[in-house]
Amino acid sequence: MSRSQRRQGLPPVVPEEARAQNVGHCPFSSASGCGEVRRCPMAPRRYHASAVLCEGGAVAKHVWYLRHGTVALFREAGDDRGEALPWVVRKPGALIGEEAIVQERYTDTAVALTPVATCVGRRDDVLEWVEEGAAARVVMELVIRARIETPPKPSTTDGSAPRRVARWLAEEAREGSAPPMPRRVLAGLLGMKPETLSRALASLARAGAVVVTRSEVRVLDAALLRDETGR
Amino acid sequence: MSRSQRRQGLPPVVPEEARAQNVGHCPFSSASGCGEVRRCPMAPRRYHASAVLCEGGAVAKHVWYLRHGTVALFREAGDDRGEALPWVVRKPGALIGEEAIVQERYTDTAVALTPVATCVGRRDDVLEWVEEGAAARVVMELVIRARIETPPKPSTTDGSAPRRVARWLAEEAREGSAPPMPRRVLAGLLGMKPETLSRALASLARAGAVVVTRSEVRVLDAALLRDETGR
DNA sequence: CGTCGTCTTGATCTTTCTCAACCTGTGTGG
């Protein structure tokens, strides 16, 4: 796919290789050079695990580009005061708080799941900057990619709990370990309660497909996992 | 929010009023004027209800801007051969098949739920065109808006079936009628089986909150619906 | 007017939620 972009003349803002390796290169720095003497408005900034980058409903002040680590997005479910559920996990190469480009307030609450390295930009700077074509192209590509990668949140309709868990592991962990995140977050992403997730993981462990510790889920037998996944 | 955009100099590509009235103005036509003598690559085209605009996995040839009607997006669930589930409904003012800007193939299958009016552009033209800043800005805004408006697909975790249905109706139908779509699609969006949706609607009808016919769901008592929604 | 697909309704069975107790690793203060 990056081949076609090159053919079309659209520079791959985040080279596939870089994305794959989670290299923390910020695509904006290169984009900012295009045709105008202006510094990239995005400056490096780190957060510790469980830090809250932005809060849904709050006035938007910043936009982030995620270079390292993972961030979970929570959205208040309409009238569900309090209890916000995670609905997607952003990985390196994604934007956080990009809704600020289009509206005054954040829609989602963003919470770091791991220590996180970002580039932050002040909203005003980013808005001004996006008016030039280069930055807009970058943002456009990042947002489209994010939407492609975002899998619809599964529900009971998409298979039993163990199956959904197996599917997620097959996708996210492959042969290695699953990205670290609290059980309640993963449960939310998979449309089940933490207790159900716990049971599902236990059953996969019993089958010998995974090893589960409190802080890690490691895939032992991908084939076995696929069995559980399919059918 | 549109106020702030104006202040920032970012022209509102889709005026709020127009969006609200579902007026089918294509924002690209105005954007295409900016600074260059080039015609807008998007040409009007209509589809009948249940037409398939594009198929997930197929080589991308076009990108659509939706002016009138609604379109459902289906995604093949990993290994679930066949049985694709709808995961979002696009309304006027959204793009369809925008993944073509970033990759060679469509990710989702797009099906018209109603008669639909669009502007279509050939992928190559759109790619070329997006390289200029103006079009990229427009695309960027549309995609970000779409992601904001896309509610995470609810699961049993987000309340019982009748509750989820009530919530959806309160959001989508307000005091009037719900957007027309097959039951199986709505059921998919709400993370339940058609049978369950049917029962949920029946229970809301029994409570006097809605009137349900085979082809229409009309809200009678929004307050009652809200009761069902909350708690 | 008959056929077909979609939707509804009913009866049953499975799954998952719920509530509760218990476990375990972490961090705290004595």
Add this chain to the structure above:
DNA sequence: CCACACAGGTTGAGAAAGATCAAGACGACG
């Protein structure tokens, strides 16, 4: 350094919700 409290996670038993299977009703359309 140890005891202890605490949050997050696990496990168990019971109840409820939804899925499933099957039969019928309704509407669209030829």
